[in-house]
Amino acid sequence: MIPERVLEHPGIVLTEQQRRRFFADGFLVLEKYVPEAWLKRLRHATEELIEHSRSVTESNSTFVLEEGHSPENPRLHRVSSPQDQHPILWEFMSDPVLTDLVADVVGPDVKFHHAKLNIKSGKGSRGFDWHQDIPAWPHTDYSPVTVGVYINGCTPEQGPLSFIPGSHMGPLYSMYDHDGNFVVRIRDEDLGWMADDMAVKPVGGPGTTILLNCRTVHGSTPNRSPDPRLLLLPVYSSADSFAYTPSPIPSRHQGDIVRGQPARYASMDPRPCEMPPDWRNGYRTVWQFKKDTEST
Numbered sequence: 312m313i314p315e316r317v318l319e320h321p322g323i324v325l326t327e328q329q330r331r332r333f334f335a336d337g338f339l340v341l342e343k344y345v346p347e348a349w350l351k352r353l354r355h356a357t358e359e360l361i362e363h364s365r366s367v368t369e370s371n372s373t374f375v376l377e378e379g380h381s382p383e384n385p386r387l388h389r390v391s392s393p394q395d396q397h398p399i400l401w402e403f404m405s406d407p408v409l410t411d412l413v414a415d416v417v418g419p420d421v422k423f424h425h426a427k428l429n430i431k432s433g434k435g436s437r438g439f440d441w442h443q444d445i446p447a448w449p450h451t452d453y454s455p456v457t458v459g460v461y462i463n464g465c466t467p468e469q470g471p472l473s474f475i476p477g478s479h480m481g482p483l484y485s486m487y488d489h490d491g492n493f494v495v496r497i498r499d500e501d502l503g504w505m506a507d508d509m510a511v512k513p514v515g516g517p518g519t520t521i522l523l524n525c526r527t528v529h530g531s532t533p534n535r536s537p538d539p540r541l542l543l544l545p546v547y548s549s550a551d552s553f554a555y556t557p558s559p560i561p562s563r564h565q566g567d568i569v570r571g572q573p574a575r576y577a578s579m580d581p582r583p584c585e586m587p588p589d590w591r592n593g594y595r596t597v598w599q600f601k602k603d604t605e606s607t
């Protein structure tokens with residue numbers, strides 16, 4: 312659904328000004344949005360998942376391990392599809408606390424696509440280069456939105472998500488390097504327009520929540536603090552926006568309508584999107600590519 316049509320529906324959680332800000336900037340930050348009762352449950356669920364990772368010795372389709380991971384000291388880049396691993400996380404992702412919020416920026420009918428829990432364990436965990444998300448999971452329009460929930464908050468040292476305001480209105484850049492690897496990184500020569508002071512790096516206390524449009528240029532720095540930065544990242548779209556490639560992070564909930572009604576017609580945006588690799592041949596995470604380039 313296009314923004315003009317979304318705005319025809321009255322806001323539920325956000326003010327008119329906040330909704331217009333999201334559509335103008337390509338992101339919106341809500342300090343301490345998620346209530347403490349939910350955060351307590353989310354901490355419990357994420358601690359259980361991290362506990363399970365103690366017995367894992369190699370990255371797999373659920374746990375992406377950081378260097379130094381051990382049973383005594385679990386260190387994770389990511390838990391993929393955490394909502395398929397813990398019922399509390401799916402309860403949260405399908406609860407109105409998120410789905411009403413998402414409805415304010417995608418329209419009343421909301422579809423779930425995938426989710427991940429990015430952990431950045433601390434003491435130097437890697438960041439993310441500037442990139443755009445939608446080339447990894449193209450849809451028939453650009454309504455997809457990622458919700459980022461900082462379960463324990465995020466300080467400047469922990470590598471907050473950083474955004475280039477308005478960049479969602481600009482071009483989509485290639486996410487491939489010159490060797491044809493899908494590295495989820497904008498090439499240096501495509502970033503000539505970017506100045507240091509363009510990036511916005513919001514931080515905030517526990518429950519601080521971000522809405523991020525799928526075209527917005529974003530990245531993050533390493534986590535230099537001793538404490539992990541737990542960032543839960545579910546992705547939704549308007550119900551009438553359809554993914555036309557398999558998801559890099561599959562979920563049994565992909566396509567679930569979490570609010571409103573399914574669509575009978577697709578919303579089509581003519582702006583082209585670069586195709587990702589065929590994920591059925593396997594999904595290489597950005598950390599695998601980073602490790603390769605660091606060791607050469």
Ligand SMILES: O=C(O)CCC(=O)C(=O)O
Nearest residue numbers: 429439444472530531542
């Ligand atoms: O976890 C982060 O800091 C960035 C995550 C991100 O940009 C992504 O997963 O696309």
